[in-house]
Amino acid sequence: MEYKSDIEIAQSCEMRPITEIAKNLGIDDEYVSPYGKYKAKIDLKLLDRLSDRKNGKLVLVTAITPTPAGEGKTTTTIGLSDGLRRIGKKVTVALREPSLGPVFGIKGGAAGGGYSQVVPMEDINLHFTGDFHAIGAANNLLAAMLDNHITQGNELDIDTRRITWKRCVDMNDRQLRFIVDGLGGKANGMPREDGYDITVASEIMAVFCLSSSIADLKERLAKIIVAYNRAGEPVTCGQLHAQGAMTALLRDALSPNLVQTLEGTPAFVHGGPFANIAHGCNSVIATKLALKMGEYTVTEAGFGADLGAEKFLDIKCRAAGLVPDAVVVVATVRALKMHGGLDKTQLAEENLEALEKGIPNLLRHVSNIRNVYGLPCVVAVNRFPTDTDREIAFIMDKCAELGVNVKLSTVWAEGGAGGIDLAEEVVDLCEHAEKNFRYSYSLDETIEGKIESVTRKVYGGDGIIVTPEARKQIDVLEKLGFNNVPVCIAKTQYSFTDDPKKLGAPEGFKITVKNVKISAGAGFVVVLTGDIMTMPGLPKHPAAERIDVDEDGRIVGIF
Numbered sequence: 001m002e003y004k005s006d007i008e009i010a011q012s013c014e015m016r017p018i019t020e021i022a023k024n025l026g027i028d029d030e031y032v033s034p035y036g037k038y039k040a041k042i043d044l045k046l047l048d049r050l051s052d053r054k055n056g057k058l059v060l061v062t063a064i065t066p067t068p069a070g071e072g073k074t075t076t077t078i079g080l081s082d083g084l085r086r087i088g089k090k091v092t093v094a095l096r097e098p099s100l101g102p103v104f105g106i107k108g109g110a111a112g113g114g115y116s117q118v119v120p121m122e123d124i125n126l127h128f129t130g131d132f133h134a135i136g137a138a139n140n141l142l143a144a145m146l147d148n149h150i151t152q153g154n155e156l157d158i159d160t161r162r163i164t165w166k167r168c169v170d171m172n173d174r175q176l177r178f179i180v181d182g183l184g185g186k187a188n189g190m191p192r193e194d195g196y197d198i199t200v201a202s203e204i205m206a207v208f209c210l211s212s213s214i215a216d217l218k219e220r221l222a223k224i225i226v227a228y229n230r231a232g233e234p235v236t237c238g239q240l241h242a243q244g245a246m247t248a249l250l251r252d253a254l255s256p257n258l259v260q261t262l263e264g265t266p267a268f269v270h271g272g273p274f275a276n277i278a279h280g281c282n283s284v285i286a287t288k289l290a291l292k293m294g295e296y297t298v299t300e301a302g303f304g305a306d307l308g309a310e311k312f313l314d315i316k317c318r319a320a321g322l323v324p325d326a327v328v329v330v331a332t333v334r335a336l337k338m339h340g341g342l343d344k345t346q347l348a349e350e351n352l353e354a355l356e357k358g359i360p361n362l363l364r365h366v367s368n369i370r371n372v373y374g375l376p377c378v379v380a381v382n383r384f385p386t387d388t389d390r391e392i393a394f395i396m397d398k399c400a401e402l403g404v405n406v407k408l409s410t411v412w413a414e415g416g417a418g419g420i421d422l423a424e425e426v427v428d429l430c431e432h433a434e435k436n437f438r439y440s441y442s443l444d445e446t447i448e449g450k451i452e453s454v455t456r457k458v459y460g461g462d463g464i465i466v467t468p469e470a471r472k473q474i475d476v477l478e479k480l481g482f483n484n485v486p487v488c489i490a491k492t493q494y495s496f497t498d499d500p501k502k503l504g505a506p507e508g509f510k511i512t513v514k515n516v517k518i519s520a521g522a523g524f525v526v527v528l529t530g531d532i533m534t535m536p537g538l539p540k541h542p543a544a545e546r547i548d549v550d551e552d553g554r555i556v557g558i559f
Contacts, residue, residue: 006113006559010121013262021260025092025293033255035129038120041255042268044213047289055291056092057430058322061300061380062309062369063330064362065503066493067344068106071332072113072382072412076419077300079116079411080328080380080426082263083419084296089427092294093118093267096282096302097132097257098125099200099274101172101536104544109558111269114412116419118259118267122555131208132170132199132272134253138221138246139204143167145242146226147182147189156239157229160192164517165226166534170199174537197534201277206488206522208250209271209283210319217254218247224521234480237521256286263416266293275302277490277534279311279524284320296430303493305329305365310458313373314439315486315524323437326429327369327377328422330409331362333387333395339504348386352394359398360505364460364496366404372440372457376433378425379406383413405429443484447474447516450487451527455511459496466513473516477525480518488524490532498530 004012018040022032031043061077074095084091095118098110109125111118118124127133143165150158169176176196182189199205203224211217222238229235237243256270268290271283280302281287290297301308309327317323334347339361340354362379369377381395392408399406407425410418441453448466455461466474477483489511494500497509515528528534538544547557 050292060324062305065304079419082416083423092290094290094299096272115415116411131253162228201534220521275308280308374436
């Protein structure tokens with residue numbers, strides 16, 4: 001069989017006009033603003049009109065601790081939705097928008113893979129409908145207004161040594177992590193140490209994804225803390241009178257984007273915070289709209305369940321009043337072999353011994369979903385071309401032996417047809433499995449107590465180590481009244497610990513808390529652990545080296 005890349009498969013499919021996809025969902029033309037023929041914005045007024053309609057079932061797709069290239073959560077999410085549609089269910093998908101950082105970095109495109117993709121794939125992976133540009137512009141407008149306020153007399157008495165707001169760009173650019181700006185004399189600003197975050201780590205992205213309306217967006221923006229004055233009091237976006245102009249930049253972006261899978265299943269792709277340094281879920285607005293439009297909505301949360309799923313359940317579900325009806329944990333042969341001690345260069349070789357050693361990683365994630373959060377789940381073994389029949393059989397048999405619900409997924413190669421068994425199991429879980437949902441911590445716990453709860457219950461650690469600087473930051477935040485909000489823990493995605501080299505299901509470790517800051521607009525405390533950075537860098541051979549445009553204007557190389 002001839003091998004085709006993801007982008008070749010996507011470009012060979014015949015897409016339906018987006019107006020037809022919307023019409024099949026029952027969306028009137030007055031709510032549809034097409035961006036070309038195959039993508040559209042859906043007016044927020046539709047969500048208000050559907051407020052009395054009953055929600056469909058919500059299915060969360062998460063994964064075991066991943067390898068650098070990812071384990072196929074998005075691919076599984078799309079294939080599962082197409083599988084549900086093949087068995088007669090009315091289905092919608094709710095996904096994040098890809099960041100340009102990973103697209104041009106290690107992972108390449110992030111719109112699914114093989115025959116389980118959302119399209120137009122190259123549009124979604126690149127500029128799409130301009131949402132991320134709007135978010136970056138709003139972020140940087142606030143930075144410009146903050147620095148201008150200081151230059152124009154500093155009426156709020158801002159302490160220039162305690163400015164917390166950074167500019168952002170949606171690109172992996174390590175050169176911008178630590179910079180000095182404002183040089184060139186008084187007319188060009190005040191010199192200070194500064195830095196950039198990647199757009200998907202910006203608080204504006206988090207605010208955008210957690211807002212329920214334009215009014216809520218504006219209110220959240222006004223609460224953002226950008227600096228502290230010389231008396232130690234927080235200075236907010238509202239005090240700079242920036243929230244109105246920022247909302248103007250974000251108004252159109254806040255409307256969800258509608259696209260389609262290769263099989264014509266409607267997909268809402270909207271918002272895109274990273275899960276290792278932000279909360280890793282698509283927008284609340286898109287998820288709620290998707291739930292109103294389908295019997296089943298399939299969504300995903302970034303990286304492993306210790307990151308994306310934890311934040312989906314402890315942050316997004318709290319903010320939006322959502323509860324999943326079932327959870328799918330994606331596992332792959334190659335990731336389990338890596339957790340069993342193999343080097344990434346050895347993952348294509350059959351090795352049942354490494355698989356068995358890696359199984360505890362999967363079991364911990366499954367136990368967390370079942371026992372910490374009280375939700376029914378199924379493991380989806382996402383088959384890759386290099387997996388052998390013996391390896392697949394080994395995982396399936398081992399899961400059955402350990403009482404873990406498991407199904408094989410071949411959606412990469414077969415699309416929705418390869419997700420039918422998984423779809424039938426998901427329907428059974430949604431309709432019949434017992435659900436006793438609970439959070440991993442109470443909002444009444446202290447900031448330190450919440451971090452400790454996640455570390456012990458979800459990561460499997462023995463506790464936390466708080467650096468003196470982080471301790472001071474926690475004390476300040478609790479005195480300011482920010483102790484009754486969720487925590488968003490920024491941690492490596494490659495381990496349950498804060499050390500990416502500790503694979504499998506390690507025990508006897510502690511998480512080191514290095515920095516704690518408030519995202520008052522998003523409504524959570526950000527906790528930086530280990531060596532996590534809010535501005536990634538490019539690898540030695542970035543995916544950007546392989547991306548190009550041919551003479552006919554066709555984009556190539558995005559996987």
